[in-house]
Amino acid sequence: MDSGAVILDLNQLRRSCASCSLHELCLPAGIYGDDLKQLDTAIRDKRALERGSSLYRDGDAFKALYVVRSGSLKTFVQNEAGDLQILAFHLPGEILGFDALASNRHVSQAEALEHSGICELPYDRLMQVSNDVPALHRQLMRVISREMVAEHRHLVMMGRQPAQERLAIFLQNLADRYSRLNRSDTSLTLSMSRHDIANYLGLAVETVSRLFTRMQETGVLEVNRKSVRILRPDLLAELCNTQHPAHLKRHDHD
Amino acid sequence: MDSGAVILDLNQLRRSCASCSLHELCLPAGIYGDDLKQLDTAIRDKRALERGSSLYRDGDAFKALYVVRSGSLKTFVQNEAGDLQILAFHLPGEILGFDALASNRHVSQAEALEHSGICELPYDRLMQVSNDVPALHRQLMRVISREMVAEHRHLVMMGRQPAQERLAIFLQNLADRYSRLNRSDTSLTLSMSRHDIANYLGLAVETVSRLFTRMQETGVLEVNRKSVRILRPDLLAELCNTQHPAHLKRHDHD
């Protein structure tokens, strides 16, 4: 209400990249000194996003890339027939919006899974800065490439893995990313619904629910609604790689 | 054998971007005049690739991006457990190798499906040129983004679509790309095996075979080994979008 609150909010949001705790995980990785200061000028802060509200939608004009500063989001596409596919869940430090580079329109939607803070990187500013800072361009490409590689993993999972492995891989991947954020990698708080998990994994909600139960019964997890504790990381790792049918494996290559 | 043959071969391969028939579909799209000449200096020609031989493999150091000039390739990943997933089939004008930008190593393999010609774009030269030609950077990002969007479509297919739709979508997509190359979009010559198609679609070979038979029986296709004629494009389009279960559709978004 009063201007004090506004200033406080701005202080919280307006922080330079150099002092941001996500520094090493975010776009600035590998960019230093004056270059980093210049990058700072390209970053516009963005108000917080409430759970369920959208950062961008399918068809929106491309204006900026976005970095998750806090909270989490999901991105998804919908085809003409209306089927919805979740592409990814995004944790702090991760960059969204690359889908729009091709056509200057977003072809997916990004929605907050919880109260989240976002840094906005207006694309034209970013391009201006990267004229002076060649490293920025390379870093941007690296980040996109990283995202492509992650998508490849998703694709392998969807094409080849049975249900239990999918969930195991999903949980392990989340745990890995949590630990990179210096959070516990054995005690996860899932910000997405079972429905979202199921959709992301290409499974039915019921299957995901049953798998959670089964993994709890076998002592791998302790599940309590959104909170998942990994009791046996070793067993979870095993579940990620059980043997499956031969025809899916490498054929004659090599 | 004689030097005449060598010169002919070089003539065929060493052609500037400006005169290349793939011009408008390839990296040079949107780059003109002197900029295009400069881009030309970054392009090293590459010998032809025989069917079954690899352009790069998992673990290879990243040196260059590659453009398919003629023929076709498949790219695939293999996880630790050995399951292989084909990521894409690449037709003339398409660019490969972006997966290596993230880590400076390829994390996938590219293999020729038939005798193919390749343009090599050494990455350091490309970066040098793009310092002078800002449009090149943007174009590169656009191309990567386009690839990401294509991967999203693949992901929707894998996660949500039943078998017949997958094959229909695959064929229609191929037909579209053929027509952009000014080839017939009703008469396809599949350079990949049934095995490859099945793997790409996340299905068993037998399922793919049965689907081809069924689509022939219903008069949609005329199939003869590698050659597929689309008799009823309208029916094929319908098959791409039949109705499926409600839980996969959009939930409350909007």
Added chain:
DNA sequence: GCATCCAATTGACCGAAATCAACTGCTGCC
């Protein structure tokens, strides 16, 4: 505090596609 609503779980049943198996027919090689 209680009613409503929706997320999540659990159970029973079903079906699409995988697996297993047999066979056909190219293709290439001696």
Added chain:
DNA sequence: GGCAGCAGTTGATTTCGGTCAATTGGATGC
């Protein structure tokens, strides 16, 4: 020319995960 070997097809059977249905239980609101 004939045979080996593999790609592809076809059929029978199984199975994993989806669908349908009922129930639980945590939140939210009055």
